Amino acid sequence: MAEVESLETLLEKSASALDEREASEMKRILYGAPTPKIELPREAVEKAGAGNFELAAYKFPVSGEEESRPRRIVRIAVVQNEIVKPTTAPISEQKTALWDRIKEITHTASLCGVNIICYQEAWPQPFFFCTREKYPWTEFAESAEDGPTIKLCQEMAARYNMVIVSSILERDANHGGVLFNTAVIISNSGKVLGKTHKNHIPRVGDFNESTYYMEGNTGHKVFQTAYGRIAVNICYGRHHPLNWLGYGINGAEIVFNPSATVGALSEPMWPIEARNAAIANSYFVACNNRVGTETFPNEFTSADGKPAHKDFGHFYGSSYVAGPNGGRTPGLNRVRDGILICEIDLNLIQQIRDKWCFQMTQRTEIYAKLLADAVKPDFKPDIVYETTD
Template sequence: MAGSKVVNLALVQMTCSTDKRANVDKAVERIAQAAAEGAHIVCLQEVFNTQYPCQSEDHANFDLAEEIPGPTSRRLEQAAKQHGVVVTCSIFERRTHGLYHNTALTYDVDGRLAGFYRKMHIPDDPLYYEKFYFTPGDTGFTIAETKYGKLGVGVCWDQWYPEAARLFALRGAEILLYPTAIGWIPEERAEYGEAQHSSWETAMRAHAIANGVFVGAPNRVGVEGGLQFWGSSFVANPNGTVLHRASSTEEEIVIVPCDLAMLDVVRTHWPFLRDRRVDAYQDITKRFIDASSSTSN
C-alpha cells in the first residue's frame, strides 16, 4: 500500500497465579519476547498482575491495589524504555483511602507515561462484582499519543459500548485496545458459551468497522475460582476482519502487522465519519427516550 505505516501490535495472553510478583515477572518477560520478535506496541490483559479479584465482595482484595506510580507501573515503565516498545495494560489502582479504579496505563518507547485512562463502565454480574471495587472513571475517553500511533485504550466492559469506541475515534485513535478478563461460568458454557464468545468478538469487530480503526483485545486464559477465561485474544482490521485469533486454552503472544495507512483508504470508501448527523444526536445522552417525552413533527 502506497505510503504505508506498518506497526506490529502484540497482545499478551497469559495465565495468572496468586503470586503478584511472579505475574509481573512473567508479563515483563513476555514484553521482552514480543519486542525481540519485532513488536512495536505490546498490550497486556486486564489486571494482569493478579488473579481476577472481583469474583466475590471481599475487602481483603483491596490489598491487591497499588498507587500510580507504584511497583507494577514502574516495572512497565522500565520495560518500555529498555526494549523501545509501547506498553499498555490495566491495573487495580489505589487512588486514595477508599477510592479505587481499574486504570489503563500506556508507556511510550522512552518510558514516558503517554496515556492514562480510568475504566468508565463498571459491571455487576455473577462473579464480576466490580462495582464493589471500582469507582467509575473520571478521565473521559483519553488518547495515548505514542511513537507508533494514537491509541484509545478502554478496559473490558468498555468494549461493549459503541459510544466509547466512537469517542476514542473522534479524538484521533488509530488503534482501539481493550485489556480484558472475560470468561465462562463453566456450568453455563454448554448452553451459552458459543453465543457469549461470538457476541464479545462481534461487538468489537463492529467498532473497527464503524470507526475505521484497528481493534485489539488481549484476554486472560485459564481457570481462576469459578471462571474459565476463554482467551481467544484477537486483532481486527478496519474492515472488521480478524487477522489473528489466539487459542482459547493456551498462553500466547499474538503479533500482527497493522498498516495505519489503511484507515484513510477504508474511511474514504465507507465515510461514516463524514456522514454522521451530529446535529441530530442530542438524545444520545438520555438514559432512555420514553414514549411520553417523544414529539412528532
C-alpha cells in the first residue's frame, strides 16, 4: 500500500470541511504561532523540480525589537534523502552517488541563502546497522577529521559560506580504531570546528547499533559558529530529555537532531519529542529523518518473533523545525527527498526565556542531588506506603 504523502497534506485536505475560523483554530492548537512560507529564488525552485526533491521554507515570528541589540536572523536547513544506489552496489559507488545527491541539494540550499545546513544521520551510507553484519558495511566508516566525506563538506562549506553538520560513521584512528556515530561541525570558513558523538545508543528492534559503537564520550559540546551556537543530538538521543538539557546548559541556541527512524516504531513520538525539547530548553530544534525503504542483501531478524526479512520498514522523513515559543513548522513529506529551510531570529530565545523563566525556575540543585543519589547502589526510591496505625 502506498505511503501517505504527509500529515500536512491530510490536514490541508481535511481542512476543506471546516470553516475558516475552525481551520485556523485547528492549526493554532496543532502548530502554535504561525510560521509563514517564505519565497525562494526561482532558480532554486526549478532545481528542486528538476532534481525531484521537495523544497519548503518557513519563517518563525521575529522577536520583539530591542534597543540595544539588533535582530539575529539566520536561515537553517535540514535535509532528508533516500539512498541512491542499491545496497548491493560497490561501497564506493554507493557513497559517490550519495555525495553527488548532497552536492546538488546543498547547492540548491545555497541559492536560498541558507547559513547552516544539517544532513541526516550517517548520510553517506545506508542504515545497515539492522544487519549486525560488520563486513562490508564498516568500509563506509571514515575519519571525522580528514576523511573524504569531511573534505567534501569542507569544500562546500567554504564555497557557500555555510556551516555544515555532517553525521557519519567515524573510524577513530587515535583511539584504537573504534567506531563512533559522530556529527562533524564544519565552519563556514571550511575548517572542521569539531565533532560530537551520539550519546545514547539504541537497542530497540532493528536499531541494535550497540554492536557497532559505544555511547559517546564527547559530552554535550556546543559550537560557536558565525550564525549562532549550535549542538547536535543524534537520533535516539532525542528520547532522552537529559541529553537535550545538556546542550541547553552549555548554551546551545539551535540543536540539530539528525535521525533515522521508521514508522511502526516511532512515528507518533516524532512530532512530540524534539518539539518538547525546544519548549523545555527554550531553543530551536531542527530534526530530520531518512526517507524511503532500504533493502539489504542478507536477511535478518528484528527481535520481535517475526520471520527474517531484508528491510526494516519505511523511513518516514517528516523533518521539521520547532521553536522556543512552542510553535513548529509543517513537516517535509514522508516519501521523498527534501530540504526544509527555516528563517529564525535567535533573539527570540532570550525573550522567551525572560517570559517563561524555565531556566530560572529549574532548581538544578535539587536534581543534581537526586541524580547523584539515584546512581548509588543502595539508592531507595522515595515511596510512601499506607501505615496500619
